[in-house]
Amino acid sequence: MPLLDLRTDPVDLTAALVDIPSVSGEEAVIADAVESALRAQAPHLEVVRNGDAVLARTSLGRPSRVVLAGHLDTVPVNDNLPGKRTGDGAGEVLHGLGTVDMKGGDAVFLHLAATLPEPRHDVTFVFYDCEEVEAVRNGLGRIERELPEWLGGDLAIVGEPSNAVIEAGCQGTMRIELRTAGTRAHTARAWMGSNAIHALAEPLRRLTAYEPRVVEIDGLTYREGLQAVRIGGGVSGNVVPDAALLAVNHRFAPDRSPEQAEQHLREVFDGFDVTVVDSSPGALPGLGEPAAAELVAAAGGEVAAKLGWTDVARFAALGMPAVNFGPGDPTLAHTRQEHVAAAEIRRVAKVLGAFLSS
Amino acid sequence: MPLLDLRTDPVDLTAALVDIPSVSGEEAVIADAVESALRAQAPHLEVVRNGDAVLARTSLGRPSRVVLAGHLDTVPVNDNLPGKRTGDGAGEVLHGLGTVDMKGGDAVFLHLAATLPEPRHDVTFVFYDCEEVEAVRNGLGRIERELPEWLGGDLAIVGEPSNAVIEAGCQGTMRIELRTAGTRAHTARAWMGSNAIHALAEPLRRLTAYEPRVVEIDGLTYREGLQAVRIGGGVSGNVVPDAALLAVNHRFAPDRSPEQAEQHLREVFDGFDVTVVDSSPGALPGLGEPAAAELVAAAGGEVAAKLGWTDVARFAALGMPAVNFGPGDPTLAHTRQEHVAAAEIRRVAKVLGAFLSS
Numbered sequence: 007m008p009l010l011d012l013r014t015d016p017v018d019l020t021a022a023l024v025d026i027p028s029v030s031g032e033e034a035v036i037a038d039a040v041e042s043a044l045r046a047q048a049p050h051l052e053v054v055r056n057g058d059a060v061l062a063r064t065s066l067g068r069p070s071r072v073v074l075a076g077h078l079d080t081v082p083v084n085d086n087l088p089g090k091r092t093g094d095g096a097g098e099v100l101h102g103l104g105t106v107d108m109k110g111g112d113a114v115f116l117h118l119a120a121t122l123p124e125p126r127h128d129v130t131f132v133f134y135d136c137e138e139v140e141a142v143r144n145g146l147g148r149i150e151r152e153l154p155e156w157l158g159g160d161l162a163i164v165g166e167p168s169n170a171v172i173e174a175g176c177q178g179t180m181r182i183e184l185r186t187a188g189t190r191a192h193t194a195r196a197w198m199g200s201n202a203i204h205a206l207a208e209p210l211r212r213l214t215a216y217e218p219r220v221v222e223i224d225g226l227t228y229r230e231g232l233q234a235v236r237i238g239g240g241v242s243g244n245v246v247p248d249a250a251l252l253a254v255n256h257r258f259a260p261d262r263s264p265e266q267a268e269q270h271l272r273e274v275f276d277g278f279d280v281t282v283v284d285s286s287p288g289a290l291p292g293l294g295e296p297a298a299a300e301l302v303a304a305a306g307g308e309v310a311a312k313l314g315w316t317d318v319a320r321f322a323a324l325g326m327p328a329v330n331f332g333p334g335d336p337t338l339a340h341t342r343q344e345h346v347a348a349a350e351i352r353r354v355a356k357v358l359g360a361f362l363s364s
Numbered sequence: 365m366p367l368l369d370l371r372t373d374p375v376d377l378t379a380a381l382v383d384i385p386s387v388s389g390e391e392a393v394i395a396d397a398v399e400s401a402l403r404a405q406a407p408h409l410e411v412v413r414n415g416d417a418v419l420a421r422t423s424l425g426r427p428s429r430v431v432l433a434g435h436l437d438t439v440p441v442n443d444n445l446p447g448k449r450t451g452d453g454a455g456e457v458l459h460g461l462g463t464v465d466m467k468g469g470d471a472v473f474l475h476l477a478a479t480l481p482e483p484r485h486d487v488t489f490v491f492y493d494c495e496e497v498e499a500v501r502n503g504l505g506r507i508e509r510e511l512p513e514w515l516g517g518d519l520a521i522v523g524e525p526s527n528a529v530i531e532a533g534c535q536g537t538m539r540i541e542l543r544t545a546g547t548r549a550h551t552a553r554a555w556m557g558s559n560a561i562h563a564l565a566e567p568l569r570r571l572t573a574y575e576p577r578v579v580e581i582d583g584l585t586y587r588e589g590l591q592a593v594r595i596g597g598g599v600s601g602n603v604v605p606d607a608a609l610l611a612v613n614h615r616f617a618p619d620r621s622p623e624q625a626e627q628h629l630r631e632v633f634d635g636f637d638v639t640v641v642d643s644s645p646g647a648l649p650g651l652g653e654p655a656a657a658e659l660v661a662a663a664g665g666e667v668a669a670k671l672g673w674t675d676v677a678r679f680a681a682l683g684m685p686a687v688n689f690g691p692g693d694p695t696l697a698h699t700r701q702e703h704v705a706a707a708e709i710r711r712v713a714k715v716l717g718a719f720l721s722s
Contacts (some may be wrong), residue, residue: 081600084548140601177552181601190442192465192698193613194535194672196589199699203592203610207572210565231554234561237608238600242439243498243539243593243642244613245698250595252561253604255551284601314552340550340603341557 007035010043012120016355017100017348019111024089024102030079031144031209033058033135037078040116040133051122051131054153059134059145061156062119068128070297071159072362073326075146075317076112076166077137080104082309084342097207098348105346106334107138110167114333114355118362125362130159138316140181140284146317150324161297161356162321166314169358170350172302174329176319177228178288180256180267181194181235184209185279190241190248193247199246203239206250209278216274221259224291226311228259232274253283260288289319295327304361307329314339331358365393366539368401370478374713375458375706378471382447382462388437388501391416391493395436398474398491408481409489412511417492417503419514420477428655429486429517430720433504433675434470434524435495438462442700456706465496465693469523472691472713476720483720488517495675498539498642504675508682519655520679521716524672525692528708528715530660531670532687534677535586536646537574538614538625539593542567543637548599548606557604561597564608567636568592571612574632579617582649584669586617590632611641615673618646647677653685662719663689672697689716 008026010019028036037058044053044062051062058078080103089102100110112133119131129327132147141147166173186206191199218230239250258267264285272280292298293309302309312318312330320328321328333350366384370377386394395416402420409420416436419475438461443502447460458468477489492503499505502528508515524531543563549557576588589613597608622643630638651667652654660667670676670688679686691708 081432081603088667138602179552179602190699192672192694193589193591194537194592194615195695195697196591196615197587198695201591203595204568204572205617206566206595210562210568214562214565229555231551233551233554233559233604234598235601235605236601237561237564237595239597240592240594240611242496243611244496245439245593246591247593252488253598253601257552257554304467314550337548337553337556339553341548 007042008039010039012043012047012116016113016117017351019117020105020110020351021089021091021100023109023113024100024104027083027087028079029082030136030139037135040078044119048120051119056149056153057135057145059149061132061153063130064089064125064128066124068130069352071128071157072131073132073157073162074115074132074210075132075162075164076108076115078112078133079135079138080107081138081340085343087341091349096349099345100348101345103344106167106344107339108166108332108345110334110351111332114351114358115165117355118358122359122362127362129362130156137309141286146320157324159326162326164316164318164328164330165332166316166330167332167336167339168330169335170333170353172305172309172329172331173205174226174291174293174309175260175289176204176312176314176316177260178258178262178264178267179286179315180264180271180282181284182254182271183281183283184221184252184254184275186250188246188248191246193244193246196246201246202250203247209252209275211276219259221260221261223259224293226291228311229313230259231257260290263287286315287319287323288323289322289328292327298329301329305357365400366397368397370401370405370474374471374475375709377475378463378468378709379447379449379458379468381471382458382460385441386437387440387446387626388497391436394712395493398436402477406478408707409477414507414511415503416492417507419490419511421482421488422486422515424482424486426484426486429488431488431490431515431517431520432473433490433522434466434473436470436491437493437496438465439496439698444700444702454707457703458706459703461702464525464702465697466524466690466708468518468692468704468709469690472709472716473523474718475713480717480720487720488514499644504678508678515682517684519659520684520686522674522676522686522688523675524688525690525694525697526688527693528691528711530663530667530687530689532584532649532651532667533618534670534672534674535618535646536616536620536625538616538622538629539642539645539672540612540629541639541641542633544602544608546606547715549604551602551604554604559604559658560607564610567610567633570632577617579619581619582651583618584649585711586669587671588617589615616646618648621645643650644673645677645681647686648679650680650685656685656687659719663715
């Protein structure tokens with residue numbers, strides 16, 4: 007099992023976490039490393055293991071509690087592991103899968119866990135699995151069902167990449183499957199059959215013609231999206247196929263509920279067989295909440311709209327103020343070129359360290 | 365191993381062959397059964413095994429030789445095994461995978477092999493594997509490379525379904541793969557990427573708008589086709605995919621060479637990345653050849669154009685007259701509802717029996 011030094015520079019710790027591969031569903035090794043490091047190097051914390059999630063908390067009797075949550079998993083490897091470092095000083099950069107999404111945030115939280123034995127607020131750390139896949143597998147959802155008392159608090163900070171700026175709210179996400187049906191026949195006599203792959207031409211045309219909304223809420227700008235994420239069909243090389251499938255991911259601004267988003271997609275794909283396979287609501291910015299506003303101030307007052315869906319929405323649904331705050335440019339997440347400025351990791355560590363110890 | 369009685373009614377023998385599953389690549393069991401039945405019940409034949417093909421021939425010193433060829437494999441099972449029988453007398457019907465394509469033809473050939481020890485022509489029987497998949501795996505092609513002396517003769521009869529009518533010539537077939545490329549990005553920020561699945565909208569539009577040619581040759585009508593047979597793409601549920609694929613099968617009339625067909629497809633899909641993955645030429649009707657004309661006359665003079673590609677084209681390329689003649693409606697081949705009239709099996713057995721023993 008890799009050994010992690012939680013007291014080291016959070017940039018070094020990020021690099022160490024990046025080099026432990028942890029594609030969704032394969033987080034056992036990184037979870038073991040995080041658990042054993044917390045037990046050995048943060049003895050002031052109560053630590054529990056839940057599947058491939060690791061939870062830790064103080065119980066100092068403080069009047070308020072802050073939850074710091076980060077997922078340990080990544081999207082599939084794309085020629086971008088192991089990580090590497092370039093530059094130095096202000097120009098130092100970490101490259102590789104997870105540098106942005108979101109081992110920089112995890113490293114900051116782990117560093118705070120080991121180095122702040124007496125925080126101003128009680129703190130709960132949640133390192134969890136399967137954020138990058140279907141909502142039903144999400145480790146935070148499992149914790150919500152199995153260990154709900156661990157998620158309560160007065161403010162949640164999700165360490166997803168936000169350019170080291172507070173990001174408020176998040177967009178909802180919905181995955182649908184559109185299925186076409188046909189009739190099999192030999193391709194030499196195609197007029198006897200009906201081609202289910204050809205029947206995808208029209209839904210693909212609608213997708214390419216789709217104009218996503220741009221929505222303003224509380225002065226923040228949310229930009230929606232509608233993207234095919236999977237297509238499949240075919241029987242064999244000389245058979246007109248009788249079934250095909252198009253999976254689509256919709257990202258919707260938090261002024262719409264999942265029900266409204268589903269209604270919208272049913273209108274877009276009117277006439278086709280559409281099934282919702284996965285859905286997570288967005289979260290309104292919630293900047294009026296005192297604890298959120300206090301953190302925004304501590305970070306210098308800058309705030310932006312969160313476009314990606316993050317588990318901020320889960321905490322919002324629990325009735326807690328919740329924001330995103332983590333190192334890394336979210337537009338680089340899930341790309342082969344994923345990389346983060348070391349300075350952003352240090353900035354997040356500094357702001358949160360000040361917020362929790364002041 | 366299933367036991368086959370080659371001397372029984374060819375309809376019963378068809379039913380027995382249908383109930384031995386033999387999807388392409390999995391023909392060992394049926395080839396074993398055919399080989400052992402020929403060795404036991406047709407001792408006048410020289411029998412050889414080649415992979416999952418079985419060959420048998422007379423060497424009686426006749427002035428001419430007829431090759432009877434049938435493939436043993438089927439397309440994938442589609443809820444249509446085991447077979448069943450309905451009706452009786454003139455209304456008797458066999459249902460199930462392979463009843464049409466082409467265990468009825470195989471059964472007639474096997475029956476002739478066991479019951480005509482002294483045919484008028486020397487006869488070569490070829491029962492082979494992997495006709496329903498890529499040309500490179502075709503068992504007859506392997507035999508052509510490894511046992512070329514077994515394929516020579518004055519007339520080839522391929523027992524593919526032809527409504528028990530002589531069918532002349534066949535269309536060519538070509539499979540292409542069209543690939544689209546894009547740039548991965550998180551679906552929440554899709555404008556940072558480029559969606560390779562969306563890029564399939566235009567080739568699919570061209571496919572659905574395509575008007576296939578209808579070509580007259582020697583008074584026979586060939587109807588072309590262009591059909592998607594496979595589509596695929598996708599990385600994960602929240603990633604804009606950077607690669608997608610569309611596989612297309614083109615059936616072309618025998619007035620075009622494979623080179624001309626490829627040129628045509630490159631025009632149809634101009635602007636896209638197209639690779640030819642599989643190609644087989646068609647065969648012109650060739651009704652002027654004396655041996656073919658003699659068989660046509662023996663069968664009552666009726667003749668039609670063959671639309672599907674069959675291994676007739678391989679024999680045509682070897683310089684032999686070659687026709688299709690087998691029981692079953694070719695428009696039912698590769699459909700779940702595959703079924704054949706028992707009377708057609710008996711008609712083919714009677715015509716060929718007369719042709720070979722007269």
